[in-house]
Amino acid sequence: MTILIWIIQLFFVPVISPLIIGVIKKIKAKFQNRQGSSIFQFYKDLWKLMYKDEVVSKDASWIFLYAPFIIFTVTIAVGASIPLFASFLNGPTSDLLVIVYIMAISTFFLSLAGMDTGSAFGGFGSSREMTISALAEGGLIFSLLTVALVSSSTNVFIISGINILNHSQHLLSIMLAFIGFFIILLAETTRFPFDNPSTHLELTMIHEAMILEYSGKRLALMEWASANKLIIFIALGSNLFFPLGIAQNISWLALVIGIIVFLLKILFFSTIIAILESSVAKFRFFRLPDLLITSFILNVIAIVLIN
Amino acid sequence: MNILFLKFLFGVMFLTLVFLHLTKKNFLATVAYSIQSLVITIVLFNSFLETNNFYLLLVVFLSLVIKVIIAPIFFTNLIKKHALAFSVSTYFSTPLILIIISILTFIAYSDKFLPLTSIIPNNQALLSIALSVIFMSLFLIINRKGALSQIIGILSLENSILAFIIFAGLEQSPGLQIGVIFNMFIWIIIASVFISMIYKHFGTLNVTSMKNLKD
Numbered sequence: 001m002t003i004l005i006w007i008i009q010l011f012f013v014p015v016i017s018p019l020i021i022g023v024i025k026k027i028k029a030k031f032q033n034r035q036g037s038s039i040f041q042f043y044k045d046l047w048k049l050m051y052k053d054e055v056v057s058k059d060a061s062w063i064f065l066y067a068p069f070i071i072f073t074v075t076i077a078v079g080a081s082i083p084l085f086a087s088f089l090n091g092p093t094s095d096l097l098v099i100v101y102i103m104a105i106s107t108f109f110l111s112l113a114g115m116d117t118g119s120a121f122g123g124f125g126s127s128r129e130m131t132i133s134a135l136a137e138g139g140l141i142f143s144l145l146t147v148a149l150v151s152s153s154t155n156v157f158i159i160s161g162i163n164i165l166n167h168s169q170h171l172l173s174i175m176l177a178f179i180g181f182f183i184i185l186l187a188e189t190t191r192f193p194f195d196n197p198s199t200h201l202e203l204t205m206i207h208e209a210m211i212l213e214y215s216g217k218r219l220a221l222m223e224w225a226s227a228n229k230l231i232i233f234i235a236l237g238s239n240l241f242f243p244l245g246i247a248q249n250i251s252w253l254a255l256v257i258g259i260i261v262f263l264l265k266i267l268f269f270s271t272i273i274a275i276l277e278s279s280v281a282k283f284r285f286f287r288l289p290d291l292l293i294t295s296f297i298l299n300v301i302a303i304v305l306i307n
Numbered sequence: 308m309n310i311l312f313l314k315f316l317f318g319v320m321f322l323t324l325v326f327l328h329l330t331k332k333n334f335l336a337t338v339a340y341s342i343q344s345l346v347i348t349i350v351l352f353n354s355f356l357e358t359n360n361f362y363l364l365l366v367v368f369l370s371l372v373i374k375v376i377i378a379p380i381f382f383t384n385l386i387k388k389h390a391l392a393f394s395v396s397t398y399f400s401t402p403l404i405l406i407i408i409s410i411l412t413f414i415a416y417s418d419k420f421l422p423l424t425s426i427i428p429n430n431q432a433l434l435s436i437a438l439s440v441i442f443m444s445l446f447l448i449i450n451r452k453g454a455l456s457q458i459i460g461i462l463s464l465e466n467s468i469l470a471f472i473i474f475a476g477l478e479q480s481p482g483l484q485i486g487v488i489f490n491m492f493i494w495i496i497i498a499s500v501f502i503s504m505i506y507k508h509f510g511t512l513n514v515t516s517m518k519n520l521k522d
Binding site for chain 2: 168169171172175176179289290293294297298300301304305
């Protein structure tokens with residue numbers, strides 16, 4: 001049964017992530033008084049891209065060719081290393097610092113791939129991405145460190161099994177850390193107000209600029225990896241800060257409840273992101289560091305308040 | 308009331324103060340003040356539940372009407388009347404403001420203020436938050452250049468002091484509290500009239516631009 005649970009854990013992120021993108025797009029469409037495409041449209045898009053021919057620049061090196069596979073594999077590895085619906089699983093890569101730095105590998109290769117073909121768009125996209133990532137990293141580590149300090153463990157499965165909401169003396173710290181984490185979630189997953197995932201305007205795009213040269217199955221992997229990253233951050237936010245409903249032992253009932261509750265949490269986060277994207281404008285690039293520093297300072301305060 | 312819920316309320320109060328420091332729009336500052344006042348009203352209601360003093364219920368009602376409803380409406384009307392949508396002027400930049408906020412919080416939690424925050428040992432965590440909110444309100448008044456933001460800072464200081472005294476066991480008689488709320492009501496009206504007069508005379512509410520005040 002453990003093997004079966006690990007298989008579900010491994011495939012959960014890549015199977016569900018396109019659905020989340022579809023749900024966010026659907027909610028946003030409703031806000032704009034449009035019917036919008038089906039919530040399964042992203043699956044169809046990925047399928048279509050997988051069977052399309054590719055155009056690869058003659059200047060592209062192995063980095064451009066292999067980066068989509070590396071980035072996608074990283075998201076699968078991280079997706080399997082974090083608590084999704086069960087807290088009793090435990091892997092060698094489940095330490096929060098390991099998770100943060102494995103994800104940094106994907107950012108590193110994404111930026112390299114953006115610059116590899118020598119296109120101006122890719123270059124500025126990579127430059128912007130590294131600026132945002134460098135500032136977001138500190139906030140991310142500090143927000144996760146807050147929950148680690150409260151639960152006295154850096155293993156994400158142990159943290160989700162402890163339920164930090166029971167530590168009422170650290171409630172303010174947890175609230176501050178969650179707000180800090182949510183800002184980082186928006187930054188790392190290229191959502192509003194940091195980036196607009198649905199435009200290709202040179203003034204605004206960050207993530208889209210880096211993958212502009214990609215087509216066919218490599219583009220599909222890049223888009224899929226981006227969706228995986230969103231669900232990874234939602235899982236970290238929902239299961240480390242609000243680990244309610246997560247399966248604590250190996251039983252079918254607990255697992256089914258865990259999966260249903262996790263899907264509801266994903267739906268809740270997706271709705272919040274969709275509402276945010278429908279109600280706020282994208283920030284100017286030079287205002288983004290302020291927001292990321294706000295996240296960092298909130299997390300610093302959160303850590304200091306833990307006596 | 309559950310201590311966890313009270314801590315949550317104080318957390319909300321702390322966050323509204325952080326938001327007041329960061330927001331660039333006067334309307335959002337007014338909304339944040341309204342939320343903060345609602346938190347204080349709930350805390351006062353908690354006092355009523357513990358004491359069953361009818362006059363405290365009256366204080367709760369007045370606080371709800373004046374602080375949560377009337378004061379924000381006054382400010383919103385002022386914002387609409389004088390088109391004061393933005394209030395971006397601060398003496399310090401955003402990163403520096405955040406660093407100062409964190410330092411103020413550390414100071415409030417430090418051993419230096421332990422004699423003050425441990426008046427009632429069971430409420431030490433709540434008193435530390437209330438003290439840090441007092442410091443942050445004072446900093447808001449000092450840091451903002453806009454008169455409206457400064458007024459919100461003063462009102463927020465009053466809220467945070469009230470939060471502190473409730474959990475420090477220094478709560479005054481309901482009669483006095485009603486007097487304070489009435490005083491605030493009059494003060495808000497006078498401040499609103501003054502703001503209108505200042506705006507008419509100087510064309511701005513930025514206090515650094517009021518060069519001819521002595522004339």
